Amino acid sequence: MDTEETNKATELLPVLTPAATDAPVDALVVDAKPALRRRQLGDTGLVVSELSLGTWGLSGEAYGPVSDVDVEATVMRARELGITLFDTADTYGSRGGDPHAVRFEKHLARLLEGDKEAIVCTKGGNDLDAAPPRKRFDREFLRRSAER
Secondary structure (H helix, E strand, O other): OOHHHHHHHHHHOOOEEEOOOOOOHHHEEEOOOOOOOEEEOOOOOOEEEOOEEEOOHHHOOOOOOOOHHHHHHHHHHHHHOOOOEEEEEOOOOOHHHOHHHHHHHHHHHHHHOOOOOOEEEEEOOEEOOOOOOEEOOOHHHHHHHHHO
């Protein structure tokens, strides 16, 4: 890529600047946290990024095992980009008793520990042990899902 193309790319991405004179676009580095739009989350009083990081793929259930190094790099990059909302669910990694699911959520908690802007949200009510699997929203089932 020539200098003119690099300059055009830099104009389109104002938070990125060349790492060195005449650097190619793939050598751009982040100078400042991008300004992702934020909004209030319902009537909770929490303010979160409009984009969230869905973590199903990081749980190891979606596309196969994911290393802790890749999980950490993905979560940290999301934070660098200004993402403050992280989405999980009670079923991520739960089929077949996959211990990675528990390890993943604990790893996510360690990565975000002390980050006052990071919010982890979850979905619940999925009973995969029922035949056929079904939705359950009774108090006891939801409590067990949250404790997992």
